[in-house]
Amino acid sequence: MADIEEFEHDVLVIGAGGAGLRAAIGASEAGARVGLVCKSLLGKAHTVMAEGGVAAALAHVDDRDSWRVHFADTMRGGQYLNNWRMAELHAREAPDRVRELEAYGAVFDRTSDGRILQRNFGGHRYPRLAHVGDRTGLEMIRTLQDKAIHLAIDVHMEVTIVALLKDGERLSGAFAYDRERGRFRLFRTKALVLATGGVGRAYSITSNSWEYTADGQALAYDAGADLQDMEFVQFHPTGMIWPPSVRGILVTEGVRGEGGVLRNSEGRRFMFDDIPENYRNQTADTPEEGWSYTQGDKNARRPPELLTRDHVARCIMREVRAGRGSPHGGVFLDIAWIKEKLPNASEVIKKKLPSMYHQFKELADIDITKEAMEVGPTTHYMMGGIRVDGDTQMTNVPGLFAAGECAAGLHGANRLGGNSLSDLLVFGKRAGEHAAAFAASKGEARVDRGELDAIARKALAPFELGPGGEGPYHVQHDLQSMMQDLVGIVRREDEMRKALDGFEGLRERAAKAGVGGNREYNPGWHTAMDLGNLLAISEAITLSALERKESRGGHFRDDYPDKDAEAAKYNLVVRKGAGGEMKLSRVTIPPLPAELAAIIEEQKS
Amino acid sequence: MSTATFRIWRGQGGQGQLEDYTTEISEGMVVLDAVHAVQADQANDLACRWNCKAGKCGSCSAEINGRPRLMCMTRLSDLDTNKPVTVEPLRTFPHVRDLVTDVSWNYRVKKRIRPFTPRLPDAADGTWRMQQADIDRVQEFRKCIECFLCQDVCHVLRDHAKHEEFIGPRFLVHVAALEMHPLDTLDRVPELREAYGVGYCNITKCCTTVCPENIKITDNAIIPLKERVVDRYYDPIRMLVRRLKGG
Numbered sequence: 001m002a003d004i005e006e007f008e009h010d011v012l013v014i015g016a017g018g019a020g021l022r023a024a025i026g027a028s029e030a031g032a033r034v035g036l037v038c039k040s041l042l043g044k045a046h047t048v049m050a051e052g053g054v055a056a057a058l059a060h061v062d063d064r065d066s067w068r069v070h071f072a073d074t075m076r077g078g079q080y081l082n083n084w085r086m087a088e089l090h091a092r093e094a095p096d097r098v099r100e101l102e103a104y105g106a107v108f109d110r111t112s113d114g115r116i117l118q119r120n121f122g123g124h125r126y127p128r129l130a131h132v133g134d135r136t137g138l139e140m141i142r143t144l145q146d147k148a149i150h151l152a153i154d155v156h157m158e159v160t161i162v163a164l165l166k167d168g169e170r171l172s173g174a175f176a177y178d179r180e181r182g183r184f185r186l187f188r189t190k191a192l193v194l195a196t197g198g199v200g201r202a203y204s205i206t207s208n209s210w211e212y213t214a215d216g217q218a219l220a221y222d223a224g225a226d227l228q229d230m231e232f233v234q235f236h237p238t239g240m241i242w243p244p245s246v247r248g249i250l251v252t253e254g255v256r257g258e259g260g261v262l263r264n265s266e267g268r269r270f271m272f273d274d275i276p277e278n279y280r281n282q283t284a285d286t287p288e289e290g291w292s293y294t295q296g297d298k299n300a301r302r303p304p305e306l307l308t309r310d311h312v313a314r315c316i317m318r319e320v321r322a323g324r325g326s327p328h329g330g331v332f333l334d335i336a337w338i339k340e341k342l343p344n345a346s347e348v349i350k351k352k353l354p355s356m357y358h359q360f361k362e363l364a365d366i367d368i369t370k371e372a373m374e375v376g377p378t379t380h381y382m383m384g385g386i387r388v389d390g391d392t393q394m395t396n397v398p399g400l401f402a403a404g405e406c407a408a409g410l411h412g413a414n415r416l417g418g419n420s421l422s423d424l425l426v427f428g429k430r431a432g433e434h435a436a437a438f439a440a441s442k443g444e445a446r447v448d449r450g451e452l453d454a455i456a457r458k459a460l461a462p463f464e465l466g467p468g469g470e471g472p473y474h475v476q477h478d479l480q481s482m483m484q485d486l487v488g489i490v491r492r493e494d495e496m497r498k499a500l501d502g503f504e505g506l507r508e509r510a511a512k513a514g515v516g517g518n519r520e521y522n523p524g525w526h527t528a529m530d531l532g533n534l535l536a537i538s539e540a541i542t543l544s545a546l547e548r549k550e551s552r553g554g555h556f557r558d559d560y561p562d563k564d565a566e567a568a569k570y571n572l573v574v575r576k577g578a579g580g581e582m583k584l585s586r587v588t589i590p591p592l593p594a595e596l597a598a599i600i601e602e603q604k605s
Numbered sequence: 606m607s608t609a610t611f612r613i614w615r616g617q618g619g620q621g622q623l624e625d626y627t628t629e630i631s632e633g634m635v636v637l638d639a640v641h642a643v644q645a646d647q648a649n650d651l652a653c654r655w656n657c658k659a660g661k662c663g664s665c666s667a668e669i670n671g672r673p674r675l676m677c678m679t680r681l682s683d684l685d686t687n688k689p690v691t692v693e694p695l696r697t698f699p700h701v702r703d704l705v706t707d708v709s710w711n712y713r714v715k716k717r718i719r720p721f722t723p724r725l726p727d728a729a730d731g732t733w734r735m736q737q738a739d740i741d742r743v744q745e746f747r748k749c750i751e752c753f754l755c756q757d758v759c760h761v762l763r764d765h766a767k768h769e770e771f772i773g774p775r776f777l778v779h780v781a782a783l784e785m786h787p788l789d790t791l792d793r794v795p796e797l798r799e800a801y802g803v804g805y806c807n808i809t810k811c812c813t814t815v816c817p818e819n820i821k822i823t824d825n826a827i828i829p830l831k832e833r834v835v836d837r838y839y840d841p842i843r844m845l846v847r848r849l850k851g852g
Contacts, residue, residue, distance in 0.1 A: 041654070042712065043751055044662045099732055105721030105786065107740050107747055114734030132744065138661065139747060149712070150720045157709075180701055209656040243633020249659045359659055362678050364633070473645035517650030520617065521702040524649025 004184045004452065009035035009154065010439040011432070012174060012189035014161050014216065017045030018137075018424030019404025019431070020195035021144035022097075026432025027193070028151045032439055034432075035187060036148070037156045037176065039196075039211045043145045046197050046209055047424065050137025051252035051355060052121055053129025054101075054425070055418030056094035060111055061118040062126040062298055067091040069125050071596070072603030074419060076278060077123040077308050078383075078412020079553045080568055081229065084592050085390030086410040090419070090426050097425035098130050106143040108132055120257040120294055123308040123416035125282060125603075127296070134252045134355040140421055159185060160526065161215065163455045164192065164223040164400070165447050171223065171399035172445030175455050179526065182519025184456055188447055190439035193393075193431045194220055194386060194402040195424075199233070201530075202538045203379035203488065204480035207239055207250040213530040214537035216406035220386045221536060225395040227574040228408040228587075229384035230537070231544035232554045234415055235489045237312035239378025242328040246363045248378040251333065251356060253417045255373075256305040258352050259294040260335035261287075262316070263372070264324035270331075271304035274315055279307055281605060291341065310414045310554045313377040317489055320376070330376030336369055345369065377489055381420065383411040383554060384544070387573060393431035399438055399445065403431035408571075413553020462515045462528040469514015472528035479506050479534060487542050492558045496546050503539050510535060536582075540574045543584050547572055606631055609686035611639050613651065614693040619700040625689060630681055636692060637665050637676035640704070652703035660817055663752030667704050668693040673754040673815045695757040708753055714772050717800065718780060723788040739787050746782035746826060748818045749775065755812035755822055761805045771802035774812035774822045781826035784833070798834045803827065 011027040013020045016038035024036040038045065057070040071091035075082050098116065102108065108130050109117040118127045132139040149155070158179035165173040171192050176185040196216030200208025221227055238251040256262075264270050275283050282301055284290035290303025305312065316331050326332055335353070339345035346369040350357050353368070360366040360373060386395055386402035388409060393401045404424045411419060462469065486499040510531040515524040550564035551557050570586040577583040592600070609630045612623045626643040637655055644651045656662040658677045665676040670684065670691055684690055698706035727733045755774040761767045772780075780797060783789050797803045812822045820826070837843070 040656055040664065041708070044656045044664050046656070048662045048750075049657045049659065102733065103723060105723070105783075105789075107735075107743050107786070109744075110735055110737040110740065114736055115732065132747070135661070135748065138750065142747065142749075142751075146715070146720060149716050155712075157712075180705075180707075209658070209662070211656065244631060245634045245638045246659075355661065362660065363635070363680070467649065471645065472649060477645070515649050521652040521705050522650045523644065523652060527649075 004186050006186045006188065007035060007154070007156070008188045009033050010189065011035070011191045011193065011435045012037065012187050013193045013195060013432070014174065015039070015045070015195035015197060015404070015406070016042055016155070017047035017195065017197055017404065018140055018144060018421060019428035020045070020193070021141065021148050022425050022428030023193045023195055023403055023432030023435070024153050025144065025148055025151060026429040027436040028153050030433050030436035032436035034153045035156060035189070036153050037159045037161060039158070039160050039215070041157050042155055043141055045141060046212060047137045047141045047421070049207070049250065050140070050421055051134040051250065052254040052257070053119055053131030053136045053418050054094070054098055054140065054421035055121070055124060055128050055416065056098040056130055056422055057091060057128060058095050058098065058116060058118060058130065060115045061296065064298070065126040065128060067095070068599045069603055070094070070128065072600050073123055073125050074410070074416060075412070075600055077414050077416040079414060080412065081552070081571060081589065082412035083390050083409030084596055086427070088596060089390065089430070090410055090423060093426045094422040097422065097429065101140065101143055101425070104143050104147045106139050108139070119254060120302065120306060121417045122253050122256070122306045122312065124418065129418040131254070133351070134254050134353050136421065160529070161219060162459050162529065164219050165451065166223060166397070167445040167447070169398055170445055171397055173447045175452060177459065180521055182522060182525070186447065186452065188445070190442055190445055191399045191401065191435035193435050194400070194406050195404045195428065195431070196406045198382040198405045199534070199537050199541070200379045201476070202480065202483050202534050202541070204477070204484040205239065205248040206379040207236060207248055208379065214533045215530070216402065217385055218533035218536045220395060220397070220400065220402060221540070221574070221576055223397050223400060224576060225397045225400060226387035227385065227540055228387040228571050229412070229544070230540045230574055231548050231572065232383035232413050233379065233541060234309060234381035234383055234554045235313045235377040236380035237309055237316055237377050238333055238375040240364065240373070241330040241376040242374050243364060249359070249363070250378065250380065251373060251375050252353070253309070255333060255335050255353060255356060257294065258335065259291060259338045260305065260333055261303070261337065262305055262312070263332045263334060264319045265326060266324055270319050271307070271312070271315055275304055276307070276311060283307065308414055309417065310556070313489060314556060316377060326374045328374055330374045332372040333375045334372035336371060381405065381415055383413065383415055384408045391430070392434040393427055394434060394438070399442070401431045401435045403427040413555060459529060462513050462525055465512060465514030467514060467516030470509045470512040472513040472515065472524055472531060475506060475509045475513055475531055476527060476534065479538060482506070483538055487538070487545055490556055490558050491545055493546065496542050499542050500539070500546070503535060507535055539582060543582060544572045544574060547584055609639070609681065610689040611643060612689040612691040613640070613643065613704070615651070615703055617702045623691065630686060634681045635677055636669055636679045636681065636690065639681070640676060640692065652701070652705045654705055661750060663750030666695055666752045666754050666757065668695060673757045675752060675754070675817050678817055695753065697757045697763045710768055711751070711753055711756060711775065714776050715779065718772070718776060718783070719791055719793060719796070721783055721786065721789055722791045724790050733788055735787050742825065743782050743785050745820055746778045748820055749778055750818060751775065752817060754815045754817065758811045758815045760809065760811065767802065767805055771805040774827065777801070777803060777806070777830060778820060778822055778826045781830055784830065794833050794837050797830055798838060803830050803834055806831070
């Protein structure tokens, strides 16, 4: 095939959010020739929207914090299904990764003695999130972007990977198209890091951008890598719900960290009604104690609004279902009430939550210093993903690495807020460095050019069908509604079986998706190509959710509402079978080393 | 439910025309919602950029009724929807397709600016100390979402195409953030005068007017940078000292 542009790198990083950028920096500083592929423009990845902060046990605000407490919090939040080695490395290394960002030029908010300030967040025992108001993701991605552009990294903007290529068992390259001109590209590489983010676009109510179409998970699955914990999708408890066009846009947990409370239509602060047993010792008894905690009182315990995201999301659903919801089907999140406590509340809110103030003012015409917000759960994060080795981030395909949201392990059944940005840094760096080491230790990998024609033909199929074919956006919308209704926050066997049946029809429609126009910057064409990834990964989510007959973390089964002790012993793994079928298996979690088990015990009090 | 007409620029490589699309509108909709509705139902291949839909990523910049704005932050209730709403690509950058322009020049500009270079750490553990009051100004600049609306509206770029000589308001803000960073050690004043062309800015404040992050680009970034250049090169006493020293 004549019109394929070719590029060659030692390490190719797919995705330019926090994990991809940190991986590219890591690989480049290790001496590799690095290519960095972004689906959008550089600096626009989903990381830019992260608001609350980056979790790291710096112990600047509360000196009782340490990596041990962070490790125990992460394991408890993940309901002990976490890859404990990743949880350990993450808790140990996050502080250095944050300090390193400051050395790269990031400007975090400060404590009175001039160090990096930290804030409260759900599931974290002590104030732990280094932040910049509520635009921490922007600070992080811009810092990494500005660092990366001065290193010898080739940035390929607005390029999407269609397929991974292998030389025998080993990863050897990737086939792609560039968005602007619609031309195909071949990347030859010795090692490849997937850092493509999540799957939120499989649902209709989501905080995720158009890019979150499960690309990395699907590419890895097709290349023979294992997927793990796919049933664990995080629904962030507080998305905007009104007006309809903003539905799903995130309202940072920082609002609750700064003292915001949740109320139902009766004005009742309902989060006190249901406090899980394993958090009872750490949760405030009274609203007064909760308020003291948010204001830095070290003797106070956290308010129930700062319990883990899965729990808060379910409590909100309970209020709505019981008919105690807000006018537009959510509940009220109120930060304005703090004017009863602080004389300068309005300025405090604008200073601590500038982005939220701006967002509600501009999009909903609501002044959050005066009125409550209406919020409800929104699809936010994928705990499951590509199964990797905890130290190196390599998958079971030699030369294929994964980091950040597209990889699984660190978060188990539920992710604590703030643990995503630290995950990106810790494991982005590890993936990049290990990929560079892998590349340096191996010879050239060969690309089988025979495959390329078939991949290209498949990619161009929507043009053959033309504008008379099935509308790609309509197929995507129908998939999103189906996943939202049948495999959403509350799951039941009969509904999920209906979803499984639905995939067949959607796949047929996706195969008939057609587009008009030409190959240059054609979003309809790109949407048609994305459908395959979204469908495959949605099916993996559904199959795994059916198999886990218990409720744990982000996975809630209406027909199995309790935790099952047996189910705490395994992760679910999805792999592509020899005949192309999706195979599901249970993989036993290795026992915790005594030292880590002791940390969990000591932190239970 | 009512309808509204959107007059959207369609075409490729600078060639094209405005085309009318009528779509249903509802409470709270923003221009980007309407563009998405057109894309889903009437023109699958309508090219536009967007990511966050919450004013945080700066991808969906366009000229709406002739004014540079983010499509995701422009509510229809603020526009007169009895008349067609025009949506056009940014004018200062080469046109690619429909609402998408080639903004790669901006990325090349940033690469030319010497990066953050911190002083040695203040503490033995390798960390620094900074007071919040000393970083408030820098944090204002770091709010920039790189939507390039300020670059689009700057007449030095828009009308005079001084892309080679002038880095534009976005990157003057970037230089200001570096120069005013308490830890940074480099001196970029010579470049400001020569390579970055700060002198081209004649303070019309158009950039400040369109900034969706409300950064006071002109007052807080550009004017202080101009003052640094003036102090260094045009202060009469310094000029005299330089002349006496033969500099």
